[in-house]
Amino acid sequence: MFEVFKSSWALLLGMLLLMLGNGLQGSLLGVRGGAAGFSAFEMSIVMSAYFAGFLFASRMTPGMIRRVGHVRVFAALGSFISAVIILYPAVQHPVAWALGRVVIGFCFCGVYVTAESWLNNSATNETRGQTLSLYMIVQTLGIIAAQALLLIPDPSGYLLFVIPSVLVSIAFAPILLSISPTPTFETTKPMSLPSLFSTSPLGCVGMFLLGGVFAAQFGMSAVYGTEAGLTLKQISIFVASFYVGATVLQYPLGWLSDRMDRRRLITMVAALGGVAAVVAVIMNENFTVLLCAAFVIGGSSNPLYSLLMAYTNDFLGPEDMASASAGLLFINGLGAIAGPLITGWVMQQVGPGGYFILIAALLLLLTGYALWRMTRRAAPLTQETSAYATLTPAASPVMVELAQEFAIDAADAREDDADDAGADRAAGTE
Numbered sequence: 001m002f003e004v005f006k007s008s009w010a011l012l013l014g015m016l017l018l019m020l021g022n023g024l025q026g027s028l029l030g031v032r033g034g035a036a037g038f039s040a041f042e043m044s045i046v047m048s049a050y051f052a053g054f055l056f057a058s059r060m061t062p063g064m065i066r067r068v069g070h071v072r073v074f075a076a077l078g079s080f081i082s083a084v085i086i087l088y089p090a091v092q093h094p095v096a097w098a099l100g101r102v103v104i105g106f107c108f109c110g111v112y113v114t115a116e117s118w119l120n121n122s123a124t125n126e127t128r129g130q131t132l133s134l135y136m137i138v139q140t141l142g143i144i145a146a147q148a149l150l151l152i153p154d155p156s157g158y159l160l161f162v163i164p165s166v167l168v169s170i171a172f173a174p175i176l177l178s179i180s181p182t183p184t185f186e187t188t189k190p191m192s193l194p195s196l197f198s199t200s201p202l203g204c205v206g207m208f209l210l211g212g213v214f215a216a217q218f219g220m221s222a223v224y225g226t227e228a229g230l231t232l233k234q235i236s237i238f239v240a241s242f243y244v245g246a247t248v249l250q251y252p253l254g255w256l257s258d259r260m261d262r263r264r265l266i267t268m269v270a271a272l273g274g275v276a277a278v279v280a281v282i283m284n285e286n287f288t289v290l291l292c293a294a295f296v297i298g299g300s301s302n303p304l305y306s307l308l309m310a311y312t313n314d315f316l317g318p319e320d321m322a323s324a325s326a327g328l329l330f331i332n333g334l335g336a337i338a339g340p341l342i343t344g345w346v347m348q349q350v351g352p353g354g355y356f357i358l359i360a361a362l363l364l365l366l367t368g369y370a371l372w373r374m375t376r377r378a379a380p381l382t383q384e385t386s387a388y389a390t391l392t393p394a395a396s397p398v399m400v401e402l403a404q405e406f407a408i409d410a411a412d413a414r415e416d417d418a419d420d421a422g423a424d425r426a427a428g429t430e
Contacts, residue, residue, distance in 0.1 A: 008131065010174040011119050012138045017171035018115075019142025021164035022108055024149045025085050026050070027239050028160050029097065030222025031150065031232065032089070040227055040352075042094040044344020047219030048337050049098040051211075053105025055333035061110040065117070071176060074114045077107040078172050085165040089158055115175060140247045147240040150232055191323040193331070196312075199324065202263065202373045203312035206270075207328045209366045210308065211335020212342065213273075213301045216359055217242045219340045220347075221294070224355040227347060234287060241291045245299030253303040262311040266304065267370040270363045273300030277360035281353050297359060304366075305332070 026047075033043045064073050084100045084107075091097075119135060149163060197204045221242060225235035256265055273296060280293035309328060313321050339358075346354035 008119060008134075010177070011115060012134065014171045014173075014175035015115060015135065016138050016142045017167050018108070018111060019139050020146045020149070021081070021085070021167035021171065023143035023146030024160070024164045024167070025088075025104070026219060027147060027150055027222040027235070028164070029088065029101075030220070030224075031226055031235060032092075033094075033097070033223065034226030036092045038094050039344075040223060040347040040354075041344040043223045044220065044340040044342075044347075046094055046097045046101050047223065047340040047344075048215070049101035050105035050108075050219060051215055051333060051336035051340070053102040053107075054109040055105075055330070055337065057106040057109035058113070058329065058333070060106075061113045064110070065114060070114050070117065073110060074176065075172065077110040077114075078168060081107045081111070081168045082165045085161055085168070089161050118175070136250075137247070140243050144240045144243045144247070147236040150236040191320065191327040193327060196324055196327040196331075199315050200312040202266070202370055203308050203328060204331055205369050206266065206304070206308040206366050207332040208335040209362045209369075210301060210304055211332040211337075212339030213297075213359055213362050214305070214332075215336035215339030216343045216355065217294075217298060217301065220343045220355060223344075224347070224352055227355075228284070228352040230287070238287075238290060238294055241294035242298030245295035245297070246302035248295075249299030250303050250306070254306065257307055257310060262307060262314065263370055263374050266307050266311065267367055267374070269300045269304055269307065270366040270370060273297045273304075274360050274363035274367055276300070277356045277363060280356040281360065284353055284356070293356070297363075300363065 029046060030043065033046065038046070061073065080103055084103050088097060088100060116135075119131060146164075150160070152160060152163070191199075193204070221239045222235055225238050230238060253265070253269060276293040276296035280290055283289040309325060312324055312328060316324055339362075343355060343358050346358050348354075350357065
């Protein structure tokens with residue numbers, strides 16, 4: 001791990017600063033939108049726009065990089081991010097903010113694709129798993145730390161918009177000054193959706209539902225806090241709790257994933273998150289309960305992304321894993337676009353509690369569907385399943401492919417070990 005950090009510290013530092021800026025601007029808009037009198041549904045449109053831009057960029061950025069190169073794309077998109085963040089307080093209108101969020105989502109995805117392609121290029125077969133883990137830790141810690149910046153005095157002024165703009169601008173320095181452009185790359189063409197669904201119905205349905213859950217927690221948690229009357233400090237802690245849970249529970253669940261029927265684990269984890277959301281609906285006046293619920297929901301939804309990806313891989317050969325992951329990423333993106341819109345509409349109808357009602361509905365629906373799928377076909381043998389690779393729903397196509405390469409390497413290593421063991425047994429019987 002130390003060797004990976006030593007060779008990639010500039011990239012990781014830059015990504016940490018980027019996540020600080022992204023995590024702060026998302027939560028800040030939720031707080032300032034309420035202060036500006038935007039309704040929950042208007043804010044849901046603003047938050048949904050980010051995921052629309054993110055999805056478009058995942059398809060368009062590779063072509064941009066092939067035409068003009070990594071450095072130019074990286075610098076240009078970063079400049080747009082800084083500019084849009086500064087413009088938010090100057091034009092306080094939901095339509096303007098929604099357009100800005102489309103640009104922000106597009107640019108952040110493009111920046112992630114570019115930076116992660118450099119990171120992927122520096123990883124070897126021996127370090128790929130460590131690189132992936134370290135990157136995900138840095139990414140999550142950046143979002144958690146960003147919530148503390150909300151507590152800087154005067155949230156009604158320009159300062160809290162200047163800070164993420166500066167953080168994003170500074171983030172490019174360690175990256176651009178320490179690396180050279182990598183060769184152009186080709187992203188994998190997604191598997192057709194009918195083929196993907198026939199391969200893993202649970203993977204497809206689960207990814208769509210999970211997109212809505214993640215978008216609600218990433219885009220609408222600060223909006224919920226504002227609508228529920230939480231203080232700025234409480235909103236900061238509440239939003240951070242989702243990502244603390246994701247960090248703490250990701251690896252224990254990953255360990256279990258490689259040792260039991262993944263459908264059972266998916267069912268239990270989704271049910272745990274759904275029950276936590278139901279408790280939050282019932283006991284919404286207790287802030288401690290809200291924090292515990294956020295911790296469990298975050299600790300459930302983020303590992304579920306990796307679990308569903310790994311479960312789908314269980315029914316694929318190594319040659320199909322990358323194209324399947326691209327298809328799952330697209331499905332998850334569609335769910336992420338719809339998630340905030342539905343959340344905002346539900347909150348508009350029933351009040352702030354609609355936030356947890358929707359999360360509960362999505363996770364319990366995933367639980368029920370997983371239980372039903374368990375009756376449709378047998379689970380693959382545990383020793384024949386693919387490796388679990390840690391991912392977050394915010395991962396770009398490049399990082400998903402890096403995770404798939406890790407899974408393929410692990411699958412190949414497992415086959416080699418099995419062949420060696422078989423050869424040893426055969427030699428012992430002679």
